[in-house]
Amino acid sequence: MKTLQTEQVKGPxxxxxxxxxxxxxxxxxxxKLLHTLYPNNKLVLLASAxxxxxxxxxxxxxLDFVCVxxxxxxxxxxxxxxxxxxRKLSLAFLFRGSLGDALLCKLAGIRTLIGYAxxxxxxxxxxxxxxxPNHHYINRYCRLINEPHxxxxxxxxxxxxxxxxxxxxxxxxxRKVICVYMGSANKGTRYYPSQSAHTALSQIARQTExxxxxxxxxxxxxxxxxxxxxxxxxxxxxxxLSGKTNMTxxxxxxxxxxxxxxxxxxxxxxxxxxxxxxxxxVGIGTSPWSSVEPLTKRCIPLFANPLMLxxxxxxASISPDKLAKLAINLLKTQIDKDTEREYSQ
Numbered sequence: 001m002k003t004l005q006t007e008q009v010k011g012p013x014x015x016x017x018x019x020x021x022x023x024x025x026x027x028x029x030x031x032k033l034l035h036t037l038y039p040n041n042k043l044v045l046l047a048s049a050x051x052x053x054x055x056x057x058x059x060x061x062x063l064d065f066v067c068v069x070x071x072x073x074x075x076x077x078x079x080x081x082x083x084x085x086x087r088k089l090s091l092a093f094l095f096r097g098s099l100g101d102a103l104l105c106k107l108a109g110i111r112t113l114i115g116y117a118x119x120x121x122x123x124x125x126x127x128x129x130x131x132x133p134n135h136h137y138i139n140r141y142c143r144l145i146n147e148p149h150x151x152x153x154x155x156x157x158x159x160x161x162x163x164x165x166x167x168x169x170x171x172x173x174x175r176k177v178i179c180v181y182m183g184s185a186n187k188g189t190r191y192y193p194s195q196s197a198h199t200a201l202s203q204i205a206r207q208t209e210x211x212x213x214x215x216x217x218x219x220x221x222x223x224x225x226x227x228x229x230x231x232x233x234x235x236x237x238x239x240x241l242s243g244k245t246n247m248t249x250x251x252x253x254x255x256x257x258x259x260x261x262x263x264x265x266x267x268x269x270x271x272x273x274x275x276x277x278x279x280x281x282v283g284i285g286t287s288p289w290s291s292v293e294p295l296t297k298r299c300i301p302l303f304a305n306p307l308m309l310x311x312x313x314x315x316a317s318i319s320p321d322k323l324a325k326l327a328i329n330l331l332k333t334q335i336d337k338d339t340e341r342e343y344s345q
Contacts, residue, residue, distance in 0.1 A: 202236060
């Protein structure tokens, strides 16, 4: 593989980002490597509107955003091709495996494309890397930056997001703020049932002076409303924020909490990126847990029973008692915010 010469890249650089919030957060370390290699080149991020808004909180500058409403065939449009052409892009890094992304970049006149050899798109790529499915997603994205440049980096950093205009709660005070994201029926096997969530949160409230903030998207209002009503009926202080926050407000809301309780989803990754302890309820996800887990001590996973055959009931096997006990202990003994997993170097 011919080494990319940074001094020969004069114009902006396109980064085609993943669709999902968690994957986009896992792409941040790779973008930091890219920014280190090209500190004077503008990075143009092609992503959904939600991901674009989220990454306004990335801790590096000189970014430009091209927001798209959907992924797939509709993404290759004359309007989008012209939008990219006018930016005179020097090269593109494809963090998705889509053939359509590679075709879009070629039609936009980008000569140098870097991505994984997937979905028959290798002939369109200047650097077609072989995907190792055993790698963590962060490693996969960082390889796309590191290997074409002859491996100048030995390590990557944890994903981080900047937060604005907030005061982190004083952990010496009795009252705790706990963000909760249990998903909804649309999450399928990742949904933690409302009845189990109510049991766990009620136990936490009985032993801890706290307030719960239920977070979720607009389409998750019904499930959260049911949980919110059950908690209020038990005289537990709770606020339902479903559909009431944009992405940057969600980041700040989670950053202000003492603890996050979440299924394997975007809010879990946001919590870890803003240095908040997160209990992750892990069952059958869209990807193996070992390839997406936050690489930080901030994430404390609770695993479903691996012996169960019915995936739809697997997450419900996580005991509410066990969840409550872990949450109470974490709130009593906060992990130091600067403590991270140690790696031998």
